[in-house]
Amino acid sequence: MSISNSKFRDIRAMEAFVAVVSSGSMTAAAKILGISQPAVTRMVRDLEAYVGFDLFQRNGPVISPTEQGMKFYDESRRVMANLDQLKDRAQAIRDDRIAAVDIVATPTMAAGLVSPILARLSDVLPDLVHIETTSAERVVHAMRQRTADLGFSAFPVDHERLKCLAQFESSLVAVVQKGSVYDTGEPLPLSAFNDARLATVGNSFRVRNQIDRAFQDHNIRVKAEILTNSSLNAVMAASAGIGIAICDPVTAFGVPVQGISIRPLAIQIKYSWGLFTPLESNIRDHLTQLTEAFTEVSEAIVAKVENSKTSAKATPESL
Structure with missing residues (x-):
């Protein structure tokens, strides 16, 4: 990763940070990444200097993510996931097809709606379907930032600048x-x-x-x-x-x-609950099928x- 006019030029620093949070220590992260513990420590320090805030609270060998660090961890995982998919997405652009569908949903929607809906769309699903569960507020944020293609959430939802495909009560x-x-x-x-x-x-x-x-x-x-x-x-x-x-x-x-x-x-x-997309959707050719599947599953729940x-x-x- 190269950022002009910046000393932070390596996505591996972000990878090291995510590994530390996930594993719980610099030493464990080093084993996962196959590099030395001092190298992990150095990369995390460089990343802190780049972002301008502490990612970890340190008490001798014991570390724990700061509140800002956990927020940055969520963003870092999304960035890394997108980078991992970059090659597939580039090939999809070349072949004029959808490489992936990114879904963000509240835990309720993910558990009760998403899988039955996807089952009805198995013939048109891309190879990669990414489902992230989060709060309703973050569902809206992901839609507005266009980091997800579909959002499932209960109301109330501040859906200004979003498109509500369907709503049920x-x-x-x-x-x-x-x-x-x-x-x-x-x-x-x-x-x-x-x-x-x-x-x-x-x-x-x-x-x-x-x-x-x-x-x-x-x-x-x-x-x-x-x-x-x-x-x-x-x-x-x-x-x-x-x-x-x-x-x-x-x-x-x-x-x-x-x-x-x-x-x-x-x-x-x-x-009440609904299905949302950004105003400019990357999967607009399939929105009618998605809306129909959402409607079928939701109508069945209302009937019950x-x-x-x-x-x-x-x-x-x-x-």
């Missing part, structure tokens, strides 16, 4: 341990959480905000909680019988988990939510 659901006292044919009342532990996502600026509003509107005081950044973790807690999960239908119906029952909530809490409501003995109220 359904309801949050309750996930309970199969055979438990909460595994009934009726919608789960919020009053169950006066006694049971709640398992759900913890970001108060997203769907958790709607859950909290529902509890407040119905004077429910949650006894105890398991908070997580992944709704699948909440589902697994429910399967183990250590809580009742309130989660999105994409995870509940899109990820097969043994030992659970999925119940509608007695109070409807809306949940509606069927669960129909089969319940009571009619859900509206939030």
Whole structure:
């Protein structure tokens, strides 16, 4: 890697930095890269001088990435992945074909939607499909920076300067341990959480905000909680019988988990998700097929939510 008017001229310094963060030490990184430990240390020092901030906190032989270092680590991995794909992408340009599809998705979307959608597109998929899971905020950032071709995220999404190919809306659901006292044919009342532990996502600026509003509107005081950044973790807690999960239908119906029952909530809490691309897409010739596949998978999930409501003995109220 050559950068004009710069002393940093070797991508290997970035490679050394990524290896140190991944392995946990300069010595381990040196073994992975097949070079000496002093060489790794020197390259990391050169990289710190180039970026202008400390990448690691040092306490004798013990090192740990700084907060800025971890952010730079994420960027470095993306840069290196793109460089690794450069030859294939150049050949694809020459042959007028798509070399790769880069997908960025929230953990929920990646677990419950992405694979079923790709399965419907197997005939047109390129050799390389790269899927990265991250927060909704970073999904938007990747789209705007055009470091990904497709983005999957729940709403709310600040999708200015993005193209929303499709959007769906359904309801949050309750996930309970199969055979438990909460595994009934009726919608789960919020009053169950006066006694049971709640398992759900913890970001108060997203769907958790709607859950909290529902509890407040119905004077429910949650006894105890398991908070997580992944709704699948909440589902697994429910399967183990250590809580009742309130989660999105994409995870509940899109990820097969043994030992659970999925119940509608007695109070409807809306949940929306969408498929996004940058305004100028590198895969525009396949967007119609992608949108159709996304629609098929999403419609199936919405239908399962509606069927669960129909089969319940009571009619859900509206939030």
